[in-house]
Every structure is written in structure tokens, then in C-alpha cells.
Amino acid sequence: MAEFDIAIIGAGIAGASLAAECGGHARVLLLEAEDIPGYHTTGRSAAFWEECYGGPEIVPLTLASGPYLRDHGFLSPRGALYIAREDGIAALDTFMEKFGDTGATIHRIGRAAMLEKVPGLRESWIDAVWEPLCSDIDVAGLHQHYLTLAKRLGVDLHCRARISRAERRDGAWQIASEDGRGWTATTLVNAAGAWADELAQLAGARPLGIQPLRRTICQLETDPQPLADQPLVLDIAGQFYFKPEAGRVWLSPHDEELSPPCDAAPEELAVAEAIDRFEHVVDWQVRRVERKWAGLRSFAPDRLPVYGADPHCEGLFWFAGQGGYGIQTAPAAAKLAAQLLLGLDRDDFTSGLDASLYSPARFG
Known part of the structure; x- marks a missing residue:
């Protein structure tokens, strides 16, 4: 069984962006249940970068992501009324x-x-x-950008890898897919989108009501x-x-x-x-x-995203519950989550973000 530091479940915009941010710092495995990454929500989005979308608590993530999206050519001016x-x-x-x-x-x-x-x-x-300042987002381009960056940094992507087992033993996760493949990882990242609570239960954690x-x-x-x-x-x-x-x-x-x-x-x-x-x-x-x-x-029940370590399940990290704003906040969210996951210092990109707002610990 191949061994990794981090196994990210879900290769939509959440998993792909986080994999790209972590790839240069750790051995990262990215597992996708479907034939191609982004088949579900990411691939069906009519996404726009809209500063007020999601509420005041989401605005800092959106504003922090704007320069990255703009500088890499993923935004086209639109305006919102x-x-x-x-x-x-x-x-x-x-x-x-x-x-x-x-x-x-x-x-x-x-x-x-x-x-x-x-x-x-x-x-x-x-x-x-x-x-x-509202703008259209090139969703496919942004998603592919992160997948390409992740690959360049050594992230190991496997599609058609629907998880059937995730058990914590001796300080590591034993992960198996329905077709019999297996991997081990120190940390399991729940970036499974609509399946986030199902994955949590499979891993023996309490679902958060996503x-x-x-x-x-x-x-x-x-x-x-x-x-x-x-x-x-x-x-x-x-x-x-x-x-x-x-x-x-x-x-x-x-x-x-x-x-x-x-x-x-x-x-x-x-x-x-x-x-x-x-x-x-x-x-x-x-x-x-x-x-x-x-x-x-x-x-999530309070409609804010969930980024951070599960307070009750060792080695489980949440990166889920991103509603309809996961694409427009992807650069800042992935950077923040990677810093939390890897124990890295905050930088200018994330200095204005309050990570406690998004922590799974807020659910008790």
C-alpha cells in the first residue's frame, strides 16, 4: 500500500486547490470517485466572483482571492445589479x-x-x-490550473476511486476503494462536497450536518x-x-x-x-x-464553510461546506487550509482571515 502524508478525498475545486497548496510540502494523495475530477458541482457552476455573495463572513475570503484570480486571468469584468x-x-x-x-x-x-x-x-x-467589480470566473480554467499545479508538485491523483473503507490504525489511515486499491496516509482530508458527512461517518467521525x-x-x-x-x-x-x-x-x-x-x-x-x-x-x-x-x-448548518482539524477524530481534517462560493474563494480558502493543515505561518494572503469562523470546533 502506497504511503502518504495527506490523502484528500474529492478532486473538485476544493480538493484540487488544497492539493496544489500542499503538494510542495508533503506527499499528497488526491482521490476522486468519478471518472474525471469536477464532475459534480465544480463542473456545473455558473460561477461569478461577487463580493457580497455568501454574507459578510465570506467577504474576506472573496476579497483575498480576487488578486490571485485576476492576476492569473481567470476573471472577466461583468458587474452585478x-x-x-x-x-x-x-x-x-x-x-x-x-x-x-x-x-x-x-x-x-x-x-x-x-x-x-x-x-x-x-x-x-x-x-x-x-x-x-463583479466578474465571471473561468471555472474550468481555474480547476485545471490547480490540477496541473498539483501534478507538477508531485500530487498523486487517482480517479474512479470511490472510498469503501477509511480506518485509523496505529496513527495512520488505512484507505480502500471499491475496486480493491489501498493507500495509507497520516491525515485524511474531507473535501467530498455533497458526500462530506457520508465520508465522515465512514471514517468514524461525527457528521456536522452538511x-x-x-x-x-x-x-x-x-x-x-x-x-x-x-x-x-x-x-x-x-x-x-x-x-x-x-x-x-x-x-x-x-x-x-x-x-x-x-x-x-x-x-x-x-x-x-x-x-x-x-x-x-x-x-x-x-x-x-x-x-x-x-x-x-x-x-453547514450556519452556512459557513468548514476548514480545520476535527476536534474529536484524530487525523481528520475538514475542507467542506463551501456552498455556492467555493470557486470564488478557492485561492484564499486553499491557502488558509494548507497553512492550518501543515502548521505553516500565516502570510499576507491570509493575514486578514479569521480561521476560527470556519473551524469545525464551532459545532461543539
């Missing part, structure tokens, strides 16, 4: 108060400025918060086509978001449906609800739904 009708004005006020001191760049704009950014906006939408929630997205052909530079548009009440994508519209009803860990599929009702809401926002005609898909976004 949180829009409201009359009954949503108070929610916009609350939004400004909530994020005003976080370092995010946001300001209020009125109906005239909204129309300049989103032609065809229906009359009932009268006020908005504008976030000019729950997968299904998110639906569809691609629409519309008349008129959206302009390439139109912003990401989000409902301040959390009922939809949409953005241009290669002459089409990517639209979500912002759904969060409880789901078991699985190969998620879109529900027809969610797609219908999304289109109905979209038609109440702009006067564009929806010609057809060209495709639709769904992914699972996994949240």
Missing part, C-alpha cells in the same frame, strides 16, 4: 448596511441607471445596488439577445438571477431544494418557475430553453 421593486427597498437598505463596512465596492443607483445597464427592464423594478441543496440553471434563447456587457442581475429577495453567456441567458430561480448526495438533475417545475420570474423582470421574449442542468451546493 441587485434589483428591487417598491416592496424591496427596505431590503436594499439592509443590504447596504450589512455590507457597507466589509470592503466590498457597492453603491445605490436608481431607475434611469438601471435601464442603461438592463434595457427592457419592467417598470416595477425601481431601485438597485450596483456592484461594479446538507446538499439543489440549484437549477437553464440556458435561454431570447429576443432580443442580451448584450455581452450586460451585468449579472439578482433579485434582492433571492428569487432569481441571470446573466448573458455567449448571446444566451443563463437563468436560475435561485432554488435551494434539499437533496441526497447524487448526480443532480434539473426539475421541470424549477425551470418553469425561473422563466416565469424572468418574464416579470424584462420584456424579452423567451424563444426556447436550449439546455438545463442542476448542481448540489453543500452548506
Whole structure:
């Protein structure tokens, strides 16, 4: 059985980024259950780098990740517009108060400025918060960047390696896959996404209540086509978001449906609800739904990510529960987790992050 210092379970954006950060410091094993890394949530994301997404506690991770994503060419300017009708004005006020001191760049704009950014906006939408720095993320490029870096640093990646056994014996983990392969590692990292609690139980640890929630997205052909530079548009009440994508519209009803860990599929009702809401926002005609898909976004009970050593299970490290912001926070999250995992000093990249916010010890 091959021996490693660290075995990371899950090769999506979480596992790949952490493997790349640890690869130069330790012998790292990266195990992926599917045929290819990133098959589930990472490969289905309509990701954007949006400073306020996830709440004030996530903003430091997002802002710390921005320079890395920008400097490596993974961000394309988009802008984001949180829009409201009359009954949503108070929610916009609350939004400004909530994020005003976080370092995010946001300001209020009125109906005239909204129309300049989103032609065809229906009359009932009268006020908005504008976030000019919001950007699209090249998700596939970022994921491949980390996988390539990990390989260059000697990380050993194995796909089709669904874990059937993880037992702690004599200070090391004995790990076996369903097809009979085996490895040993000093530390086991739970980066299993929607399967994080299942992996914890398999390893003899207490699950943390990380729950997968299904998110639906569809691609629409519309008349008129959206302009390439139109912003990401989000409902301040959390009922939809949409953005241009290669002459089409990517639209979500912002759904969060409880789901078991699985190969998620879109529900027809969610797609219908999304289109109905979209038609109440702009006067564009929806010609057809060209495709639709769904992914699972996994949240801890307090909706903050979980980074750190399990306080009750020796040798188990959590890197999970990253919700819908795991891609936009990947550089800072992976750097912070690697420093915690390897016992490295904090640096300028992570000095502004409070690791205790994300520790699994917060669950008692």
C-alpha cells in the first residue's frame, strides 16, 4: 500500500486547490470517485466572483482571492445589479448596511441607471445596488490550473476511486476503494462536497450536518439577445438571477431544494418557475430553453464553510461546506487550509482571515 502524508478525498475545486497548496510540502494523495475530477458541482457552476455573495463572513475570503484570480486571468469584468421593486427597498437598505463596512465596492443607483445597464427592464423594478467589480470566473480554467499545479508538485491523483473503507490504525489511515486499491496516509482530508458527512461517518467521525441543496440553471434563447456587457442581475429577495453567456441567458430561480448526495438533475417545475420570474423582470421574449442542468451546493448548518482539524477524530481534517462560493474563494480558502493543515505561518494572503469562523470546533 502506497504511503502518504495527506490523502484528500474529492478532486473538485476544493480538493484540487488544497492539493496544489500542499503538494510542495508533503506527499499528497488526491482521490476522486468519478471518472474525471469536477464532475459534480465544480463542473456545473455558473460561477461569478461577487463580493457580497455568501454574507459578510465570506467577504474576506472573496476579497483575498480576487488578486490571485485576476492576476492569473481567470476573471472577466461583468458587474452585478441587485434589483428591487417598491416592496424591496427596505431590503436594499439592509443590504447596504450589512455590507457597507466589509470592503466590498457597492453603491445605490436608481431607475434611469438601471435601464442603461438592463434595457427592457419592467417598470416595477425601481431601485438597485450596483456592484461594479463583479466578474465571471473561468471555472474550468481555474480547476485545471490547480490540477496541473498539483501534478507538477508531485500530487498523486487517482480517479474512479470511490472510498469503501477509511480506518485509523496505529496513527495512520488505512484507505480502500471499491475496486480493491489501498493507500495509507497520516491525515485524511474531507473535501467530498455533497458526500462530506457520508465520508465522515465512514471514517468514524461525527457528521456536522452538511446538507446538499439543489440549484437549477437553464440556458435561454431570447429576443432580443442580451448584450455581452450586460451585468449579472439578482433579485434582492433571492428569487432569481441571470446573466448573458455567449448571446444566451443563463437563468436560475435561485432554488435551494434539499437533496441526497447524487448526480443532480434539473426539475421541470424549477425551470418553469425561473422563466416565469424572468418574464416579470424584462420584456424579452423567451424563444426556447436550449439546455438545463442542476448542481448540489453543500452548506453547514450556519452556512459557513468548514476548514480545520476535527476536534474529536484524530487525523481528520475538514475542507467542506463551501456552498455556492467555493470557486470564488478557492485561492484564499486553499491557502488558509494548507497553512492550518501543515502548521505553516500565516502570510499576507491570509493575514486578514479569521480561521476560527470556519473551524469545525464551532459545532461543539
